[in-house]
Amino acid sequence: MSSGSPLLADLIEALRCLPGVGGKSAQRMAFHLLERERERGLKLAAVMEQAMRRIGHCERCRNFSEEPLCSLCASSSRDRQVLCVVESPTDLAAIEQATGYRGQYFVLMGRLSPLDGLGPEELGLAQLAQRLGEGEIEELIIATNPTVEGEATAHYLAQLARAGGVRPTRLAHGVPLGGELEYVDRSTLAHAFGGRQLLD
């Protein structure tokens, strides 16, 4: 990738920090910005600079925020008796878009995963326990992913909730909508079978 321009090489190398971007894509992006999008490239650089410096974590829910309290936590129209725990800001966005949920959130920024160096402290669980102990929250909706680590985290969170006198609930999971049983993998089917519900 010798271009004769050390700065161009630096730009290409820097773009590779983006997820899913290898050497080829990084080069394409750099050329595209230089050839056609100088203005917006400058804008990108300015916003990037501001965002990297100013965005931290909300004190209350740990989601990304440039204020001490994010807008969701600061909002007076959200139900303060329900708290939904998610693994990531992406999961929060998905729930906001797909459901009519009006409660508050807590973002773990991960899940219990000892081999990734993620334990209770890294996930802010002491902070969550304290919040559960404040007495305002009645239900903790546990929306971690249905993976081995997500399930272990859910179990841990349920214990925290019970210790704080809060009712824990878990998202239902099973056969996807529009799915046919014969094409559903065994573990999903076993899970759905185990979690069957009374019809009334």
Add this chain to the structure above:
Amino acid sequence: MRIEQQPAYVLHARAYRETSLLLECLTREHGRLGVVARGVRGERSRLRRAQLEPFQPLVLDLLLRGELATLTAVEVVDTPARLSGDAGLAGLYLNELVVRLTGRQDPHPLLFDAYARTLARLAAGESLAWSLRRFERDLLEAIGYGLQLQHDADTGEAIEPAACYRYVAEQGAMRCAAGSPRALRGSDLLALEQDEMPDSVGLKELRDMMREVIRFHLGGGELRAWRVLAMAVSRRP
């Protein structure tokens, strides 16, 4: 080298390159292997990804080149061990222990069997603490750091059930005064040796002893899963 129809468990998975996963697997005949599973991230490969979750008995086809192997085929051969509740936290501990205490490409077939046996015990709801102590004992044995539970390391005499001992990693059990720090009863050492579950005092003493031994073999480090397990253990006798 081609490795075919290899019994294995996934211990851990993390994102690797653009669409792949780097798995740590425990295989029966080749020990722990770093395995690259290509193209298993993203929406369409949800099913294949689910097969690569921990605690499922798998049979893998692999191509081993240098440090890493590439996954060429995977099959789930049995119903996965459902480790729910505290057993799930214990499962994360097993996986961290195996990864931290074994090297890649060191074959330990006995470790594989002990691991499979422990998952079955945890899934069946057997005593968490006792299942973990048995596994730790078998793991150390399998990797060549077996505990010395029959004889006093100082005198060579048989362990006396009523006497008190302190266990020192790589040396063994030595008589000490009752009530001295980390003292444990001879009967607890013998219980572990004879694979008979001790009482709750014994389980706690054995846990502390094992932590010290494991810490020694880690070169002084801690396991992160200990803090995760604290939640499970604090609610149990």
